[in-house]
Amino acid sequence: MIGALSIARRETSALFNTPVGWVALTAFTFIGGFFFSYLIYAYFNVYQQSVGNPQEADQLSVNEFVIQNLFSNLGLIALFILPAVTMRLIAEDRRQKSIELLLTSPIGSFQIALGKFLGGMGFAMVMAGSTVPYMWFLYAFGDPDSGIVVANYVGFTLLCGTIIALGTFCSAMTENQIVAFMMTFAGGLLLWISGWFTQYMDDSALKTFVTSCSMLNHADSMGKGLLHSQDVIYFLTFIGFFLFATSQRVEALRWR
Amino acid sequence: MIEVSGLTKSYGDTLALSDVSFTVKKGEVVGFLGQNGAGKSTTMRIIAGSLGASAGTAKVDGVDVAENPAKVQRILGYAPETPPLYGNMTVGDYVRFAATIKGVTDIDAATKMALGRVGLESVAHRIIDNLSKGYRQRVGLAQALVHDPKVLVLDEPTSGLDPAQRIEIKNLIQSLSEGDDRTVMLSTHVLAEIEAICNRVIIIHKGKIVAQSDLATLSGGADKKVHLELRRPEGAMEAMRRVAGVTSVEHDGVKLVVTGERDVREAVAAAAIPFGLLSMQGQSLEDTYIQLTTRGTA
Numbered sequence: 001m002i003g004a005l006s007i008a009r010r011e012t013s014a015l016f017n018t019p020v021g022w023v024a025l026t027a028f029t030f031i032g033g034f035f036f037s038y039l040i041y042a043y044f045n046v047y048q049q050s051v052g053n054p055q056e057a058d059q060l061s062v063n064e065f066v067i068q069n070l071f072s073n074l075g076l077i078a079l080f081i082l083p084a085v086t087m088r089l090i091a092e093d094r095r096q097k098s099i100e101l102l103l104t105s106p107i108g109s110f111q112i113a114l115g116k117f118l119g120g121m122g123f124a125m126v127m128a129g130s131t132v133p134y135m136w137f138l139y140a141f142g143d144p145d146s147g148i149v150v151a152n153y154v155g156f157t158l159l160c161g162t163i164i165a166l167g168t169f170c171s172a173m174t175e176n177q178i179v180a181f182m183m184t185f186a187g188g189l190l191l192w193i194s195g196w197f198t199q200y201m202d203d204s205a206l207k208t209f210v211t212s213c214s215m216l217n218h219a220d221s222m223g224k225g226l227l228h229s230q231d232v233i234y235f236l237t238f239i240g241f242f243l244f245a246t247s248q249r250v251e252a253l254r255w256r
Numbered sequence: 257m258i259e260v261s262g263l264t265k266s267y268g269d270t271l272a273l274s275d276v277s278f279t280v281k282k283g284e285v286v287g288f289l290g291q292n293g294a295g296k297s298t299t300m301r302i303i304a305g306s307l308g309a310s311a312g313t314a315k316v317d318g319v320d321v322a323e324n325p326a327k328v329q330r331i332l333g334y335a336p337e338t339p340p341l342y343g344n345m346t347v348g349d350y351v352r353f354a355a356t357i358k359g360v361t362d363i364d365a366a367t368k369m370a371l372g373r374v375g376l377e378s379v380a381h382r383i384i385d386n387l388s389k390g391y392r393q394r395v396g397l398a399q400a401l402v403h404d405p406k407v408l409v410l411d412e413p414t415s416g417l418d419p420a421q422r423i424e425i426k427n428l429i430q431s432l433s434e435g436d437d438r439t440v441m442l443s444t445h446v447l448a449e450i451e452a453i454c455n456r457v458i459i460i461h462k463g464k465i466v467a468q469s470d471l472a473t474l475s476g477g478a479d480k481k482v483h484l485e486l487r488r489p490e491g492a493m494e495a496m497r498r499v500a501g502v503t504s505v506e507h508d509g510v511k512l513v514v515t516g517e518r519d520v521r522e523a524v525a526a527a528a529i530p531f532g533l534l535s536m537q538g539q540s541l542e543d544t545y546i547q548l549t550t551r552g553t554a
Binding site: 002003006007010014017018096097098099100101102103104105106107108254255 | 326332334339345357
């Protein structure tokens with residue numbers, strides 16, 4: 001476990017020793033900030049229109065209007081940005097041969113996979129941390145539901161975890177970082193949008209399957225503040241599966 | 257300390273190693289010699305546990321690498337030909353990282369020891385990418401040393417270095433093997449290094465072991481050849497032929513090559529002095545090496 005943690009620490013700090021981490025974080029905070037200000041303006045606008053209409057004003061909620069929409073958009077930004085962060089995790093080690101250091105150290109392949117994954121998660125945590133000022137703003141000037149805030153952060157973390165686990169696996173599949181990026185992005189986007197098709201499908205086992213595979217559905221339900229075990233299990237299953245697949249892939253690197 | 261038996265490795269259709277067996281005893285410094293592509297790196301990677309063998313076993317201190325890689329890796333330091341470096345880390349951070357993942361308990365002390373051993377204290381705060389090739393090679397060695405391993409496997413530690421750096425690394429390896437009773441296996445294609453550092457040589461050619469013996473035996477050669485360089489070679493061939501025990505004398509264009517039925521070096525030297533003896537060399541490791549690796553072993 002110490003091995004995995006020190007690999008994770010090295011990975012996260014390596015991201016911030018190169019422009020990659022800073023550019024990705026800048027992009028995230030910039031676009032995230034744009035969405036947040038947009039939502040605040042929109043909320044304020046709707047709020048002003050609802051003055052004098054108590055029923056409408058009652059339905060207007062900062063939780064739904066701002067927090068839920070914000071995290072839904074942040075998830076989408078993460079889907080674009082995280083593949084660029086995860087693409088180098090193992091591919092770069094293979095290209096610059098530093099993978100030999102890991103393979104000849106007394107840590108198993110799983111610790112290598114886990115360490116790389118946690119290294120990516122470290123970056124995701126910094127990303128999540130960069131949204132804390134938005135929440136501070138909402139608490140200072142409004143009355144958000146803390147349950148919904150927590151559920152959204154948990155959902156966002158799990159979503160990032162899924163993309164990062166997928167990205168770690170793709171990064172282990174190739175020495176070419178661009179290929180790893182494309183694979184992660186395509187895979188993540190497919191998971192995200194697969195739910196769209198279900199509305200045109202007949203009720204069947206396939207529909208249930210596709211619906212339950214769609215990241216969007218699970219993320220949405222968490223966004224509403226509902227921490228259902230099925231959603232948590234969905235994300236954890238994906239993370240666990242890709243971690244296992246990555247460790248198998250790292251083990252296979254010893255047999256080339 | 258290292259026992260390799262029947263090691264075979266194929267990459268697809270290419271057979272990289274075929275039935276390689278040898279042993280390295282505790283405290284020995286063994287040179288692993290062979291042309292590029294002979295299978296040196298493949299063998300060393302298998303011993304270090306970063307590559308699996310198609311058949312055969314490699315044991316270090318009695319432990320099978322394939323069965324319990326972590327146990328072997330705790331007592332084995334491996335420096336691949338391309339140092340496995342993270343270029344944007346500082347030397348100190350990198351060695352600390354290596355110490356941590358190798359399970360060292362006192363990381364500060366181990367880092368300090370490794371940096372001191374390879375003479376990197378003065379550049380500990382520098383970024384690895386900005387170092388010269390010689391320093392980078394040393395960082396690669398520091399990584400292999402940081403957990404104070406009983407066995408060191410070094411793959412071409414001097415490749416691509418200039419002569420001065422070469423000597424530094426050579427001295428460093430010598431200091432590592434002496435005193436600590438460390439077992440060292442190093443590969444190179446620079447014969448002079450093997451002659452200077454190693455007490456035993458294993459020669460590999462096209463994936464097969466073609467010779468393994470003490471340096472003295474190997475370079476002594478069975479045919480007792482002596483190469484002479486003379487200031488006044490006129491008439492020397494005749495004189496050499498008269499020396500007791502000499503079976504043939506040839507002139508290879510530069511030197512006289514005297515072959516005897518036994519060790520004739522002393523008598524030949526005495527006979528050569530009147531002809532202005534400039535240099536004299538016994539059968540060199542190079543001759544043996546060239547003989548072994550050019551006779552077209554399939």
